[in-house]
Amino acid sequence: MITYRSMVLISHDPASIQLGADAVQAAFLRELARFDLQDEVSVSLIEDIGKSFASPLVIVYPEAVIYGRVTVEDVPHLVEEHLYKGRIVEEKVAPSHELSGRVAWVSARKGTLPAETRIVLKNVGVIDPNSVEDYIANDGYLGLGNALGMTPEQVIALITESGLQGRGGAGFPAGLKWGFVRQARADQKYVICNADESEPGTFKDRVLIEGDPHQIIEAMLIAAYAVGATEGYVYLRGEYQLAIQRMETAIAHARSVGLLGDNILGSALSFNLHLHTGAGAYICGEETALIESIEGKRGEPRSRPPYPTTEGLWGKPTLVNNVETLANIPPILRHGADWYRAYGTPSSPGTKVCTLLGNLNVTGLIEVPMGITLREMISIYGKGIKDGHFKMAQTGGSGGSIIPASLQDTPMDFASFARAGVVLGSGALLICNDSVCVVDLARVLLNFFRKESCGKCSPCRICTQKAYEILTDISKGRGSMGDLDALREISIQLNELSNCGLGQTAAVPLRDTLTHFRDEVEAHIRLKVCPAGVCSMS
Numbered sequence: 393m394i395t396y397r398s399m400v401l402i403s404h405d406p407a408s409i410q411l412g413a414d415a416v417q418a419a420f421l422r423e424l425a426r427f428d429l430q431d432e433v434s435v436s437l438i439e440d441i442g443k444s445f446a447s448p449l450v451i452v453y454p455e456a457v458i459y460g461r462v463t464v465e466d467v468p469h470l471v472e473e474h475l476y477k478g479r480i481v482e483e484k485v486a487p488s489h490e491l492s493g494r495v496a497w498v499s500a501r502k503g504t505l506p507a508e509t510r511i512v513l514k515n516v517g518v519i520d521p522n523s524v525e526d527y528i529a530n531d532g533y534l535g536l537g538n539a540l541g542m543t544p545e546q547v548i549a550l551i552t553e554s555g556l557q558g559r560g561g562a563g564f565p566a567g568l569k570w571g572f573v574r575q576a577r578a579d580q581k582y583v584i585c586n587a588d589e590s591e592p593g594t595f596k597d598r599v600l601i602e603g604d605p606h607q608i609i610e611a612m613l614i615a616a617y618a619v620g621a622t623e624g625y626v627y628l629r630g631e632y633q634l635a636i637q638r639m640e641t642a643i644a645h646a647r648s649v650g651l652l653g654d655n656i657l658g659s660a661l662s663f664n665l666h667l668h669t670g671a672g673a674y675i676c677g678e679e680t681a682l683i684e685s686i687e688g689k690r691g692e693p694r695s696r697p698p699y700p701t702t703e704g705l706w707g708k709p710t711l712v713n714n715v716e717t718l719a720n721i722p723p724i725l726r727h728g729a730d731w732y733r734a735y736g737t738p739s740s741p742g743t744k745v746c747t748l749l750g751n752l753n754v755t756g757l758i759e760v761p762m763g764i765t766l767r768e769m770i771s772i773y774g775k776g777i778k779d780g781h782f783k784m785a786q787t788g789g790s791g792g793s794i795i796p797a798s799l800q801d802t803p804m805d806f807a808s809f810a811r812a813g814v815v816l817g818s819g820a821l822l823i824c825n826d827s828v829c830v831v832d833l834a835r836v837l838l839n840f841f842r843k844e845s846c847g848k849c850s851p852c853r854i855c856t857q858k859a860y861e862i863l864t865d866i867s868k869g870r871g872s873m874g875d876l877d878a879l880r881e882i883s884i885q886l887n888e889l890s891n892c893g894l895g896q897t898a899a900v901p902l903r904d905t906l907t908h909f910r911d912e913v914e915a916h917i918r919l920k921v922c923p924a925g926v927c928s929m930s
């Protein structure tokens with residue numbers, strides 16, 4: 393392996409690409425060659441997280457200096473001064489306020505925020521996602537090596553001991569699910585990575601794949617070994633073009649170095665991995681609709697049981713795990729269950745990658761230990777409410793709970809949230825100040841659900857449409873008190889009669905609006921007033 397004295401990392405997220413990151417990379421390579429530094433300084437592209445007003449960023453190690461808004465014209469000077477003469481170019485150093493819009497590792501290391509706890513995002517923004525060598529140099533595929541030295545049953549026992557719960561929304565114990573697939577008898581089994589991520593406001597899986605795709609491939613190899621699968625699919629949201637590119641490259645590299653294919657690392661494990669892109673339907677994130685979609689059918693959920701663990705893709709036992717769930721696997725195999733359980737809470741070990749959105753001073757992506765409260769998230773990482781006061785939060789994406797300020801001290805873990813009747817879901821946290829109207833929020837959410845309902849079962853198809861119409865009436869001053877009973881009844885029917893999680897979760901915002909914000913809804917009906925001043929009432 394080549395050792396370099398300096399590293400240049402160039403941010404390569406969609407915004408940075410638009411602002412010329414590729415040309416900046418080419419200019420660095422050119423200028424380094426001109427100074428004969430190509431064997432001393434490496435140039436890599438890294439994933440950038442969250443909002444930065446200074447993109448594209450160029451980070452130079454070992455000094456960890458961050459240059460902002462770097463253009464092709466800046467590069468000759470940066471190379472000559474910093475990399476040739478060893479002098480930092482102060483006038484191009486990104487001011488910290490331009491980085492403070494990012495809940496990211498850079499701002500943590502600048503001392504503007506407490507450092508995050510990084511398990512699954514450890515490499516994101518640090519290694520070159522297009523380089524299998526970079527991943528291997530950062531302990532990559534070590535977890536697979538450890539797994540191959542164990543029996544499949546021991547691997548599953550380790551995942552069970554770690555207490556890892558699925559991060560796709562429901563928090564189902566990963567070890568238990570792996571055990572079900574292992575026990576199923578069949579001539580063929582599959583592993584699927586669910587990277588559909590069509591939940592509005594959620595983009596954690598995209599960043600995990602764009603920033604560290606080999607971590608997911610390694611996890612799928614470990615899963616395949618544990619459950620006895622030989623074929624796998626990454627089901628990736630079609631709009632995620634950069635993630636698709638990165639995953640395609642990573643799969644090709646893994647194949648070229650013998651990490652995919654037959655007898656991997658000289659073992660008995662053989663595993664082929666395919667990439668399947670979705671066409672933009674929210675319902676295709678539901679695991680059985682996803683399986684139908686891979687089979688080339690219309691993406692509609694199946695009736696369950698049977699579950700995919702026994703009858704999944706092409707009728708064979710199939711393990712479906714979320715991207716973030718899988719991203720936890722290699723670190724657990726590297727460090728063990730006790731190490732993992734040291735993070736988070738006893739009932740929900742580990743971390744959660746969350747997207748902080750809405751009326752906050754700082755928004756973006758963050759990895760925090762399970763058990764942190766919403767109040768801490770808002771004050772520490774969100775740097776407080778932007779304009780006005782904290783009114784409510786929606787946790788877990790569009791099907792998540794709408795919770796009032798009084799619940800902001802609930803620890804954020806699956807068990808505590810469930811006790812408080814709150815859904816943790818995908819980890820999207822939409823924070824609203826008092827300029828947001830709860831009726832309007834619920835109306836927008838139900839509009840989403842009525843459009844995304846696949847229409848297979850009538851409770852979901854009819855109730856989401858009806859709830860949207862009632863909420864629209866209320867927001868226009870045409871509501872009646874009877875509408876409150878109708879909405880309550882609709883939420884019960886959605887929850888109890890829907891065939892899948894889409895209809896069931898559509899009930900949640902309705903239920904929470906009526907439980908926590910009834911006064912505000914009544915003001916729309918009785919007084920024809922929108923207290924937040926959002927609804928036109930005409």
Ligand SMILES: Cc1cc2nc3c(=O)[nH]c(=O)nc-3n(C[C@H](O)[C@H](O)[C@H](O)COP(=O)(O)O)c2cc1C
Pocket residue numbers: 557558559560561562563564569586587588589590591674675676677678679680712713714715717718892893894
């Ligand atoms: C409407 C709907 C959309 C979903 N979308 C996703 C998704 O985008 N990604 C995901 O991992 N799980 C999604 N799920 C949950 C999956 O059905 C499944 O539970 C999950 O992939 C299991 O992975 P886990 O055990 O690792 O959490 C969705 C569920 C529903 C009902």
Ligand code: SF4
Pocket residue numbers: 675692693844845846847848849850852853890891892893894895896
């Ligand atoms: S609940 Fe909705 S999305 Fe799910 S199967 Fe029924 S109609 Fe389709």
